[in-house]
Amino acid sequence: MDRRTLLASAASGLALSLAGGRVAMAQAKDKVKVGFVYVGPIGDGGWSFQHNEGRLAVEKEFGDRVETIYQESVPEGSDAERVLTQMALAGCDIIFTTSFGYMDATNNVAAKFPNVKFEHCTGFKREHPNVATYNARFYEGRAVCGTIAGLMTKSNKIGYIGSYPIPEVIQGINSSFIHARKVNPDVSISVVWAYTWFDPAKEADAAKALIEQGVDVILAHTDSTAPLAEAAKTPGVVGFGQASDMANYKPSPRVSSIIDNWAPYYVKRVGMVLDGTWESTDAWEGIGGGEVLIGEITEAVPAEVKAKAMEVHDAIGAGTYHPFTGPLNKQDGSVWLAEGETAADADLLGMNFYVEGISGEIPK
Amino acid sequence: MDLLGGINPAVLVASLMMASVPIILAAIGELVVEKSGVLNLGVEGMMIIGAICGFAVAVETGSPLLGFVGGALGGAALSLIFALLTQVLMANQVATGLALTLFGLGLSSLLGQSYVGVKPPPTGRLDLGPLSDIPGLGTMLFRHDAMVYLSIAAVAAVWFVLRHTRTGLVLRAVGENHEAAHALGYHVVRIRVLAILFGGAMAGLGGAYLSLIRVPQWTDGITAGAGWIALAIVVFASWRPWRVLLGAYLFGGITVLQLNLQAAGARIPVQYLSMSPYLITILVLVIMSADRRRSTAAPASLGKTFHASR
Structure with missing residues (x-):
């Protein structure tokens, strides 16, 4: 990239941001990068495993149109903020934070990256328009x-x-x-x-x-x-x-189980980012919603x-x-x-x- | 009895002996490594490699015994990398140890992919005949698997070797002053490599105990910080074998006790209960080593790189 194209793209980027975050957020995208933050290893056979299954479903659904990244065993607390910041800087369009303890970290980082969408699992704070929450009953x-x-x-x-x-x-x-x-x-x-x-x-x-x-x-x-x-x-x-x-x-001993089925939600929300129809919501589905x-x-x-x-x-x-x-x-x-x-x-x-x-x- | 609510003390002692085994094994191995003057912070990594190697070998061969051998070999193999980097290539021990932990966690997750959800062959209890039938005492002391006794034997053996044998004297000499030991004609690097391998094998055994007996399954990250606890116990036990045993039993015992107190419905705030294992173990060990003439018992050459040409 020579200096002229660099300047030109910088100028257009500036114009875009001057046009207002709202407009930029509502644009459809050809390709999105999706980040997932897990509290345990994906091989835990339980909670994080199930979220990762959701991530794989997103990859399967959208193929080349998505790129997913994830990080396992992220401690709840200040480390989470660092990981989230890194993911946002790495170009993620939407980041799913999959444990209650990431609640404040998610909102803090969301404030710094208004063009990145954040979805926090099991929390209740949506302090910024780019933060959504989701949970299961x-x-x-x-x-x-x-x-x-x-x-x-x-x-x-x-x-x-x-x-x-x-x-x-x-x-x-x-x-x-x-x-x-x-x-x-x-x-x-x-x-x-x-x-x-x-x-x-x-x-x-x-x-x-x-x-x-x-x-x-x-x-x-x-x-x-x-x-x-x-x-x-x-x-x-x-x-x-x-x-x-x-x-x-x-x-x-396992006579039955409760299975968290995140895949439909992840597919739906990433689809919304691709269409440009994503907005901050609070989702809470249970047995009826699958x-x-x-x-x-x-x-x-x-x-x-x-x-x-x-x-x-x-x-x-x-x-x-x-x-x-x-x-x-x-x-x-x-x-x-x-x-x-x-x-x-x-x-x-x-x-x-x-x-x-x-x-x-x-x-x- | 009333204080403990409905908790049976015999069962409690039995569970604490079992719960402490991984930490005892890893800590006594690390004690030998540190006594030789090497600081290996990779205990957690070696433990988890031992956990998966032991698990895989036991599942493939159907023999828990071979599983433990496999766990020890796995831990030792990983420690060999550490030995090579720090003793031959003279890399920084702290950084290499930390890297070893990260590497071990990642590698174990890779190796373990096809073992998630598999059940290992069961390890039997050691049959001690009439001893197991003694009321109270039998439940407490004589109904365990062989590894529980082996862990105590390992502490005794390490104590004996360090204190009463020539090998132990040489090992300590290398750890206290490697220049002097070298001048006397001892192979500092060789002795240290052997100590590191021993430490790796013991950490591997501890890991295998976790995946084969204590939580009989493979799960990513199964050690969940046990290696760090082992490291801390070595320091707080002032590098003395029997205090390592005491520290591990205190830590394991209070962890089990606080869970039992909760299950029995004791009216003690849970927050205090869950921090108590850390607090009490550290307090007891620190107080014990407080009024010694020597303020620090750390080997003088701990963590220092040795090069024969100096």
Whole structure:
């Protein structure tokens, strides 16, 4: 490039930016570069694996029209900001940040790169017009698993491995417990906070601690398959695939699973960038929208239990039943939802309390 | 008992012994490396290579024993790169060690691609006959797999060799003052390479324990920082073998204890529980080494490059 063309392109670039970000953003593109930031390794067999499947679906859908890059095991915090800045500088048109802890980093970097689109998974902050958020209603899947858990437990103790005490995880604990209690009034739940998304040894230790306390159904909200590997050591203990199908542990201990199906969303949003129709939105789909799938319920589950679980699944999918329907009280006994009332999304997104019947405190 | 809620102390001790094995093995290996005057920060990388090599060998041959051998060889092979770079080509040890960790993490992920979701052959417990049936004590001490005992034996062996044998004296001499050891006619580089290989093999064993017994599966990044904990424990244990064991048991024990306390519904804030393993391990080891006459027990030549022509 000689000096004249350099000047010319600089001038046209200037003109473009003077024409205003809005106009520039609404232009269709021939080719886009898409960035993905993962909190764990893509080989975790769970959360990050599933996001990466979504990335591969984007590549398959658009072929030569997209280029994707990704970075694994990015810590939540200031490192994320550096990675995001690097991706934006590398020419990404849209960047998906796939963990709750990237929320502030995403918004901070978005402020510096108004022409790059940012999509943050499971967060609620959209401080700039180029930030969108998306999430899945995992608690709908938890309602199905909770039903199975309540009917499958013989000790009437179910265990839950939580990662961090954030609304997304607390929704899952409450939903699991409500639906286990519904089918089994004697059930109790023990929650162990691992304070990590991904640490197979610690996740296995947490599962082991729960099993030693007499728990025989384990639900996990961490990213690896380690809790299932630990459950497999003790006969009679069952668990669920989390984020991904984890089919290798079929038919038991993995008796069913919650699968995060991000592919349709990623394909749709990257398509919008190509068309120039992208805008900041807040997407939150569940079983009905196909973003949360329930993996095969195996033969280790009795037929009537499976039927009961599918009943819950179908009612949620059809939109006739909301997993958080009153009457429901908070842990301290105060009324949360009156008879027939369903929880508002805003309430769920800020959920910081257990429902009545769960013992223990949520760490603050 | 009341303080612990519904936790059975015998089961707790049994789980902490198991949970600490990877860190003990890696730390005792690194202790020998550092005693010879080499700082290898690549423990995490060697561990994870050991984890995948051990896992792959065990799956392919169906023998957990061969798996552990494979893990040790894998770790040693990776450490050989470190030995070559730092001892022959005289590269900076800190930078090379860090690079070794990054390389090991990447390579293990590549090697492990076809092993995700595969189940390894189970490792049996060592049959100790009537000892295992002693109430309490049997559960606590005599119902483990062979590696738990091997890890303790390794600590004892390293302590004995360093303290009471000529080999140990030479190794320490090289670590304290490599010029003097060289002047006395010892092959500084050869001794260090051997120490590095030993450290690599032990880290590899620790990694294989993770993927074959503790979390019987292969997952990318399975070590999740265990190598760094091992490194820290060597320093806080002031390079003494038995303190390494103590540190590892404290760390492993409190980690397991805090998870058990949560599961049992103890009313202690979870934040304090989850930081307690780090805090208490460091505190105990620092206090123990605080009022020694020697303020630092670090080998004097630690991390320094040696060249025979000087």
